[in-house]
Amino acid sequence: xxxxxxxxxxxxxxxxxxxxxxxxxxxxxxxxxxxxxxxxxxxxxxxxxxxxxxxxxxxxxxxxxxxxxxxxxxxxxxxxxxxxxxxxxxxxxxxxxxxxxxxxxxxxxxxxxxxxxxxxxxxxxxxxxxxxxxxxxxxxxxxxxxxxxxxxxxxxxxxxxxxxxxxxxxxxxxxxxxxxxxxxxxxxxxxxxxxxxxxxxxxxxxxxxxxxxxxxxxxxxxxxxxxxxxxxxxxxxxxxxxxxxxxxxxxxxxxxxxxxxxx
Amino acid sequence: xxxxxxxxxxxxxxxxxxxxxxxxxxxxxxxxxxxxxxxxxxxxxxxxxxxxxxxxxxxxxxxxxxxxxxxxxxxxxxxxxxxxxxxxxxxxxxxxxxxxxxxxxxxxxxxxxxxxxxxxxxxxxxxxxxxxxxxxxxxxxxxxxxxxxxxxxxxxxxxxxxxxxxxxxxxxxxxxxxxxxxxxxxxxxxxxxxxxxxxxxxxxxxxxxxxxxxxxxxxxxxxxxxxxxxxxxxxxxxxxxxxxxxxxxxxxxxxxxxxxxxxxxxxxxxxxxxxxxxxxxxxxxxxxxxxxxxxxxxxxxxxxxxxxxxxxxxxxxxxxxxxxxxxxxxxxxxxxxxxx
Numbered sequence: 001x002x003x004x005x006x007x008x009x010x011x012x013x014x015x016x017x018x019x020x021x022x023x024x025x026x027x028x029x030x031x032x033x034x035x036x037x038x039x040x041x042x043x044x045x046x047x048x049x050x051x052x053x054x055x056x057x058x059x060x061x062x063x064x065x066x067x068x069x070x071x072x073x074x075x076x077x078x079x080x081x082x083x084x085x086x087x088x089x090x091x092x093x094x095x096x097x098x099x100x101x102x103x104x105x106x107x108x109x110x111x112x113x114x115x116x117x118x119x120x121x122x123x124x125x126x127x128x129x130x131x132x133x134x135x136x137x138x139x140x141x142x143x144x145x146x147x148x149x150x151x152x153x154x155x156x157x158x159x160x161x162x163x164x165x166x167x168x169x170x171x172x173x174x175x176x177x178x179x180x181x182x183x184x185x186x187x188x189x190x191x192x193x194x195x196x197x198x199x200x201x202x203x204x205x206x207x208x209x210x211x212x213x214x215x216x217x218x219x220x221x222x223x224x225x226x227x228x229x230x231x232x233x234x235x236x237x238x239x240x241x242x243x244x245x246x247x248x249x250x251x252x253x254x255x256x257x258x259x260x261x262x263x
Numbered sequence: 264x265x266x267x268x269x270x271x272x273x274x275x276x277x278x279x280x281x282x283x284x285x286x287x288x289x290x291x292x293x294x295x296x297x298x299x300x301x302x303x304x305x306x307x308x309x310x311x312x313x314x315x316x317x318x319x320x321x322x323x324x325x326x327x328x329x330x331x332x333x334x335x336x337x338x339x340x341x342x343x344x345x346x347x348x349x350x351x352x353x354x355x356x357x358x359x360x361x362x363x364x365x366x367x368x369x370x371x372x373x374x375x376x377x378x379x380x381x382x383x384x385x386x387x388x389x390x391x392x393x394x395x396x397x398x399x400x401x402x403x404x405x406x407x408x409x410x411x412x413x414x415x416x417x418x419x420x421x422x423x424x425x426x427x428x429x430x431x432x433x434x435x436x437x438x439x440x441x442x443x444x445x446x447x448x449x450x451x452x453x454x455x456x457x458x459x460x461x462x463x464x465x466x467x468x469x470x471x472x473x474x475x476x477x478x479x480x481x482x483x484x485x486x487x488x489x490x491x492x493x494x495x496x497x498x499x500x501x502x503x504x505x506x507x508x509x510x511x512x513x514x515x516x517x518x519x520x521x522x523x524x525x526x527x528x529x530x531x532x533x534x535x536x537x538x539x540x541x542x543x544x545x546x547x548x549x550x551x552x553x554x555x556x557x558x559x560x561x562x563x564x565x566x567x568x569x570x571x572x573x574x575x576x577x578x579x580x581x582x583x584x585x586x587x588x589x590x591x592x593x594x595x596x597x598x599x600x601x602x603x
Contacts, residue, residue: 040560069504086508089504089505095497099500099501101498101516101518103520103597112502112505113506115511116505116508117505159505160500163505207324
């Protein structure tokens, strides 16, 4: 496991993210369905922030706004003071489904970002390095259908990391994996984040995952989502699931989500 | 001695148990090949034994050729061990060789020998062979003309159809204008244009090329369009967050994702363009296999018609096979996801 100190040696790698009074709504058959209401979050460079909330509360919508895939109906989002208006490879998303392109080999999938930016020819080594990073160099010529779920998600992670993002946006990336693969990949995510120092935004509905991974856990209310609590998690890595401090936080969080009766 | 098939689980050096199962397995492996040889001997003898009821010059040669094929089948089966892949290929096709030999034998007897089927509408095999040997130059000219016309029309139609399909699938504005036109004109059989096309185009060749292109273009357009339209938004989202420009989204996301659909359109277009080709050649163009068929019918040269039909079906199935192999090459990534 990479030491925490190493993360501090690259403080510039991550970008600051400011979400200011953002509101958003969907049009569904003419009626307006509000999904986000007056959300303000300020993320420091290099922070690992988990967004936690009930299913369908609008967390993923917020991620799409941060990625620049959609424009907010109200408020502004800024990356290092610059307003976010469209997608940019400095903010890369890893979705719940790996969404690898089935017609491309693993290597070509990872190369996608560099190819799209027209810099692949001179930067091929970055693709190799990204594949190394997720431990899939030997699968470079495989096609996505030949990979297991965990491997496919690793490729998706490599495809994101090859762009050296300043903000890594994770939309329940481990949600569909089996519990063993999940635990392994959680540890890998923390190690990558510590090594690279990017700012990370993780949407999850698993309180334990949020607490094991993040510096900061933001709890959302039901739709339309607003910030219900902003909790700092000051524990060194690697964290242990049995840590009583985390267990206590988890009880608190589940209480905020209205699930305390079950614990 | 023939080899055991792998399923027997015996290595070449394994001890042999007894004679009876050995013979049984030999018959199982080589039986079809022996039968094929017998069928072709029967065909050859049926050519040579009785006198022809008509006047055909190739009966004797055909009989000899059939016996030669029978001999090849026999030696190929007995010596399969020494022939490698050729022996295997023969073994695989042996049942078909049996069927073919029997069919030819019945055909020969029913036409040339006892005229159970009325002549000249049912010519014997040797009459068709005679066409291939004596009328070869004219037949080859026809093949060449047909291939040229078909290839030109098909390539134009496929290219235009593909480009139109991608534009409709991609751009709402193009879709607004092209979609109604497509709905109005597309379902019309291309042959319905024949009379108009032959008037308005400067030559019958350009008219036919246009019609073949039309017949090809419609299915290619519709399927390319539906392929592009059905590409999951998630792929575009991924590409956009990685910095893709619109041209990248079209060329590297939409088109490769739509390619399986495009090939369905190309297959359908190939089928319907064959129909147009033959009709166009029969009606307006003074060359090609369609024209040859028409000409042969005018002279009541039925053997020539059958000969031309056989060539035509070989060409059509050859074209389909070619398209299949192009698809297999381009869509190799589908191999694990789709049942072939």
